Amino acid sequence: MHISAPKGRRRVCAAAVAAVVTCATALAAPGLATAGGPPTPSASALKLDWSPCVKGSPFDCATAKVPLDYRAPGGRSIELAVVKRKATGPGRRIGTLFFNPGGPGGPGTVQMPQNYEFFPREVRERFDIVSWDPRGIGSSTAVNCFTSTAQAEEWTAAKTTGVPVGEKERAAWITAYQDLGRRCQQRDPELLRHVSTTDTARDLEQLRQAVGDPQLTYLGISYGTYLGATYANLFPDTVRAMVLDSNWDPRAWTNDASEAAARLTTMLRLGSDRGAAGVLDEFLKLCGAATTARCPFSAGSPQETREKFDALLRRLRTEPVGEWGYGPTVGDAVSGLYSVLPGWTDLAGRLQDLWQGRAPQPSPLPPAPAVPHPSPYLGEEQAVAVVCGDSPNPRDPGAYRAMEEASAARAGDAGRYWTWATVACATWPGVAQDTYRGPWNKRTAHPVLVVGTTNDPATPYSGSQAMARELADARLLTHEGYGHTALVNPSTCVQAHESRYLVDGTLPPAGTKCRQDKPPFSADEPQGAVSAGEGGTADILTIRP
Numbered sequence: 001m002h003i004s005a006p007k008g009r010r011r012v013c014a015a016a017v018a019a020v021v022t023c024a025t026a027l028a029a030p031g032l033a034t035a036g037g038p039p040t041p042s043a044s045a046l047k048l049d050w051s052p053c054v055k056g057s058p059f060d061c062a063t064a065k066v067p068l069d070y071r072a073p074g075g076r077s078i079e080l081a082v083v084k085r086k087a088t089g090p091g092r093r094i095g096t097l098f099f100n101p102g103g104p105g106g107p108g109t110v111q112m113p114q115n116y117e118f119f120p121r122e123v124r125e126r127f128d129i130v131s132w133d134p135r136g137i138g139s140s141t142a143v144n145c146f147t148s149t150a151q152a153e154e155w156t157a158a159k160t161t162g163v164p165v166g167e168k169e170r171a172a173w174i175t176a177y178q179d180l181g182r183r184c185q186q187r188d189p190e191l192l193r194h195v196s197t198t199d200t201a202r203d204l205e206q207l208r209q210a211v212g213d214p215q216l217t218y219l220g221i222s223y224g225t226y227l228g229a230t231y232a233n234l235f236p237d238t239v240r241a242m243v244l245d246s247n248w249d250p251r252a253w254t255n256d257a258s259e260a261a262a263r264l265t266t267m268l269r270l271g272s273d274r275g276a277a278g279v280l281d282e283f284l285k286l287c288g289a290a291t292t293a294r295c296p297f298s299a300g301s302p303q304e305t306r307e308k309f310d311a312l313l314r315r316l317r318t319e320p321v322g323e324w325g326y327g328p329t330v331g332d333a334v335s336g337l338y339s340v341l342p343g344w345t346d347l348a349g350r351l352q353d354l355w356q357g358r359a360p361q362p363s364p365l366p367p368a369p370a371v372p373h374p375s376p377y378l379g380e381e382q383a384v385a386v387v388c389g390d391s392p393n394p395r396d397p398g399a400y401r402a403m404e405e406a407s408a409a410r411a412g413d414a415g416r417y418w419t420w421a422t423v424a425c426a427t428w429p430g431v432a433q434d435t436y437r438g439p440w441n442k443r444t445a446h447p448v449l450v451v452g453t454t455n456d457p458a459t460p461y462s463g464s465q466a467m468a469r470e471l472a473d474a475r476l477l478t479h480e481g482y483g484h485t486a487l488v489n490p491s492t493c494v495q496a497h498e499s500r501y502l503v504d505g506t507l508p509p510a511g512t513k514c515r516q517d518k519p520p521f522s523a524d525e526p527q528g529a530v531s532a533g534e535g536g537t538a539d540i541l542t543i544r545p
Contacts, residue, residue, distance in 0.1 A: 046210040050084060059113050060084045064210065066135070068194050070202050070434065076190070078141035080203060081376075082132040083109040085116055089125035095213045095240075097127035097502065098204060100134070102222030102246075102485075104197075105383035107138030107376055118487070120499040127502070130211065134227075135203060136195035136385050138376035143191060143385045145183040152379055155180065162331020163416045165317060169327070174397045177384075177424040184381055185429040192430030195385045199434055201231040208238065215240035215445060217502060221485045222246050222459055225450075225467060226253055230436050232444050232471065239444040241502050245451040246459040246485040249466035250440050255392040257437040262392035265403065265425070267418040273407045275460030276334050276414035282455055282482060283337060283520070284309055287348055290521040297348040297355070312355055313413060322359040329354065330413045337457040338484040344520045384424045389432035393425035400426065414457075440470035448474040449501050449508075451494060455482040475507045481516030491516050 050060040064080040067073040087093040101111040108131030119129060133140040146152040159176045160169055184192060204227070208216045215238045220228040225244035232239050252269040255262050267273065287295035288305030299308040317326040329351075336347030350360035387393075394400070400423050407415030448471050452464025461478075468476035477497055483489035493514030500506045 046206045048082060048207075048210045053083065053113075058085060059116075060086070061109070064132075064203075064207065066203050066206055068190065070199070078135055078191070080132050080135060080141075080207075081109045081139035082130065082207065083112055084128055084130045085113070085124075087124070087126060087128050092126055093128070094126045094503065095128070095217055096208075096211045097123060097129050098207065098216065098218045099129060099131045100218075100220040100224030100227055101131065102220070102224045103137070103383055104134070104223045104386035105137055105378060106223070107133045107378060109133050109139055110376065120495055122499045122503055127217065128211070130207070132203075132207065133376070134195075134200045134386075136191065137382050138378060141191065142377060143184065143188070143195060143382045144377055144379060145180060145187050145381045146379065152377075155183075156380075160325070161328045163327040163413075163420055165325065165327050170401065173420065173423060174400075174426070178397075178427045180381055180384070180424065181427050181429045184385070189430065192385055192389065193433045196390050196432035196435050197227050197230050197386065198234070198432070198436045200227055201234055201436070202434075204231055205235055205238070213240075214238075217241045219243045219498075219502070220245070221487055223248065225459075226250060228448075229440060229467060229471065232448060233438075233440055233442040234436060236442040236444045236472075239446055239448070241446060241505060242444075242448045243451065243498050243502065244448060244464075244467060245487060246453060246456055247450060247464040247467035248459055249463040250438065250470055251466065252463070253391050254435075254437040258392070262394055265393050265400075265419060265422045266387060266391040267421050268403065268407055271460045271462055272421075272458055273411035273415040273418040275462075276337065276418060276457040277411035278460075279337050279455045279457040279482060280333065280412075280414055281306075283344060283347070286520050287344075294521040295345065295348045296352040308355065309351070312351065316354065321354050321357055324354055324359055330417050334414055334417045334457060337482075338488065340481075340483045340489045340516070340520050341518055343483070380424075384428060385430060387422060388425035388428035389430050390435060391425075393422050395426055397423065397426040441472040443472040446473075446505065447507060449477060449498065450474050451477045451479055451486050451498070453479040453481050453483065453486055453489065456484050458484045475510065477508050478513040479516065480513055482520055489516060 046064055046066065048062040048064060050062045053059045053061040060083070062082045062084070064082055065077045066080060068076040068078050099108060099112050100106065101108055112129060112131035116124075116129065123129070133142075135141060136143045146155065155176065159172045164170045164173045204216070216231070216235070217240050218228055218231070220243070222245075225247040228242050228244050229250050232242060248270055251257070252271070253266060255269065262269070284306045285302040287298050288300065288302035290298055292298050297305065297308070299305040313326055313329065316324065316329055320326075332350065333347065336343055336350070353360040394403070400419060404416050404419040407419045409415070411418070450464050450468040450471070452461045454461045464476060468474045477494060479486045479491055479494050481489055481491060486494045491514045497508045497512065497514070501508075
């Protein structure tokens with residue numbers, strides 16, 4: 001599935017923080033609130049036996065055993081791989097911050113250690129930071145539909161990447177995903193029914209209890225926002241602080257709780273196609289306004305750069321450069337918009353290589369973290385199992401061609417990409433047995449901070465607006481910037497508000513807007529000014545809790 005950025009470039013990070021001030025709402029004293037709310041269906045008390053992930057590592061690892069089916073806790077159990085970095089200022093420790101890196105399919109045991117240094121210093125001092133591979137993913141009990149790496153690679157090679165072009169490629173995609181569904185059903189059909197977001201939210205509640213926190217402190221990005229919203233409505237009394245960055249509209253994900261067959265795919269209901277189209281337009285406009293030293297693909301003006309891009313895609317339909325035809329290039333263009341620095345400059349370089357008839361070189365992989373499983377199996381079926389089990393999608397493979405043309409009419413090439421992102425669901429055999437489909441307005445013990453980026457190619461700003469409306473008590477913080485998530489595309493202003501909220505519960509004033517530190521193709525000087533909404537212009541300070 002193509003919901004996440006390509007594995008070779010996917011990176012989830014939070015940056016260092018300075019801070020902002022003015023208060024609106026505050027939580028009770030951190031760590032002192034009492035737990036409550038409807039309990040997770042009965043399960044044995046979870047114990048985490050922590051030990052260094054590898055000798056000399058600052059990260060601790062543990063394996064949690066949880067019920068496969070919380071309605072039958074005495075039945076089969078599965079394992080969750082968990083990782084922790086202890087608070088660096090233990091005398092000032094508040095508790096545990098749980099982190100989900102999105103996806104679905106993001107392996108927290110890899111992505112949290114990989115990006116630990118980007119978490120705000122204040123947060124690293126005051127919280128143990130814990131993440132985990134959700135059920136079905138990575139080093140946890142995982143959905144794996146192949147008997148060998150070679151078999152998985154053979155399946156992947158049977159279809160092109162990005163977008164299928166022409167009847168032959170479209171048929172190959174449909175056949176490949178039909179085959180994937182059959183393989184998964186044969187390997188572990190029971191697991192496919194129990195990898196839902198609701199199941200994972202119940203796992204999170206078990207992990208919260210296991211670390212001894214009376215209430216949950218949580219940071220989730222992208223898909224992690226939907227997981228957070230699900231938890232908040234299942235266990236509203238146990239929410240201490242929750243940051244949801246780059247949000248999915250929960251009603252769109254569930255098809256507004258309708259049991260009827262979906263007429264649009266999940267990603268089209270979420271508006272990812274229109275969001276990506278708008279950000280691609282911004283990429284080409286800003287590139288065209290920049291010099292070739294800053295944007296290698298620039299043709300000297302926004303209009304000429306747009307025309308150059310369209311001409312490149314037309315040419316690649318009939319004259320691919322090696323394996324880089326129209327489909328892979330569109331997929332790379334959309335996912336390359338996720339991270340502004342250095343992602344947009346790298347994307348511009350790859351497009352210029354293709355324009356000049358050269359096959360682009362792959363971006364270097366980030367260094368492997370010091371955990372036992374730095375490269376767990378992350379097959380496409382893991383994300384597929386969550387999305388297709390959780391969210392309604394059209395069950396007729398033949399319907400995707402018409403949807404592609406309709407989406408292309410409103411969103412161009414990006415519409416084709418996001419239409420085919422969930423075609424696996426047309427023939428997927430597993431349906432989640434435990435799904436929460438709303439309502440989304442259970443009043444939580446403390447308010448939720450919702451962060452939305454105005455130019456996001458995967459989760460449009462409208463999704464964050466919808467999340468803030470749906471939750472009973474939420475404050476929307478607007479990130480006026482580009483890319484997918486404020487963590488990967490940092491704003492000192494956003495990070496400061498997040499840090500203060502997590503540490504002492506202070507929310508930004510209603511209507512607060514922050515700007516990105518470094519806009520695309522710009523000089524290195526920070527640009528992070530602050531608008532404090534109803535509270536006027538905020539001063540930039542350093543927080544000392």
